[in-house]
Amino acid sequence: MKKNKSGEDPLEPGKFYILNNQYSEAEKFFKNYLETDPGNPEVYYHLGLIYETKHEISLAIDMYEKVLSIQPNHVLAKKHLDKLVGL
Amino acid sequence: MELKKPKHFAVIGLGVFGANVVKFLHELEVEILGIDKNERKVDEVKQYLKLPVVADATDQKQLQDAGFNKDNIDVAIVAIGESVETSIYVTLLLKEIGIKQIIARAMNNQHAKILAKIGVDKIVYPESNAAEHLARSIVSPHILEMIELSSEYSIAEIVAAKEFYKKTLKDIAIGSRYKVIVIGIKRKTPILVEETGDTDLKEEILLIPGSEEKIIDGDVFIVAGRNEDIEKMRNAK
Secondary structure: OOOOOOOOOOOHHHHHHHHOOOHHHHHHHHHHHHHHOOOOHHHHHHHHHHHHHOOOHHHHHHHHHHHHHHOOOOHHHHHHHHHHHHO | OOOOOOOEEEEEOOOHHHHHHHHHHHHOOOEEEEEEOOHHHHHHHHHHOOEEEEOOOOOHHHHHHOOOOOOOOOEEEEOOOOOHHHHHHHHHHHHHHOOOEEEEEOOOHHHHHHHHHHOOOEEEOHHHHHHHHHHHHHHOOOEEEEEEOOOOEEEEEEEOOHHHOOOEHHHHOHHHHHOOEEEEEEEEEEEEOOOOOOEEEEEEEEEOOOOOOEOOOOOEEEEEEEHHHHHHHHOOO
16 A cells, blocks of 8 residues: 555545445546556556446456556456456 | 265366366365366466366376276366367267266257267356357346246346435335345445455345345345346336
8 A cells, every 4th residue: 555755545535435335436536546646556446446346347347457557466456357357 | 865065076178168167166165177288278277276187188098097087076077169079079088987977068059969969967058158148238238147947037136226226125115116026135345454455345145135225336136036027127227
């Protein structure tokens, strides 16, 4: 988990929305975050989780593939992608 | 009487289909012997195999040397997909060796007929099943799976429509509205992994959910009912 200079996880609000099943708000947060940090694999990973939960499977696959193109050893993205492709 | 669960499986042919069978069997915690004459294919799934074997399954001696006998293998799955002749020949060898249960992949109707005549216990049609799945996912994207119980009745997995979000099963009154029975709800719940701080999803099934259960975004109903009623329910927005 990456933290900013003040020791906080900048993705925390988005994660909070996900954990509280507020997927539209979470999606908005992570998409906005991409504008400031477009190469952050964690943002794509969380978007993948949101789409997977909402059964938007092809979008979820796109997101997990994006994570792995940036960080090939991302264990969780690999796990989710394998499961979705296996479907 | 309790049925004895088969524990020792063999998968012959480790192409895409065979490799996936191996992975799913591995999740069921059974012992798998995997055989293919292509070393690279064996290497790709060897972490899931109790016994990875590079050998020619059309050679009876090589099969027996690899441990194929009626005492070692409960179920053999012939997953060969490149040649109908090879698939039939290997299946015959397995019958001759005395393997108790043989499941074979059929590539077309003729192939399936021959496999049935040889006495294969179960024939699977992965291409046909995948085609059916694809067709259904296009025509009925909200129906994830459907198991026919008879020509009239099925069990289906249906993604909950938006109009149901945040409502209880009692509010939705599925039983009287659609004449189907909700036997379960599949839900992917976001969780925080304490050790790493990562966000992940936990999949759970609520069997026979109570009437006060609230539907959330992404829930999938497992319903049983008449096909026409299931179809009506999938049209809910």
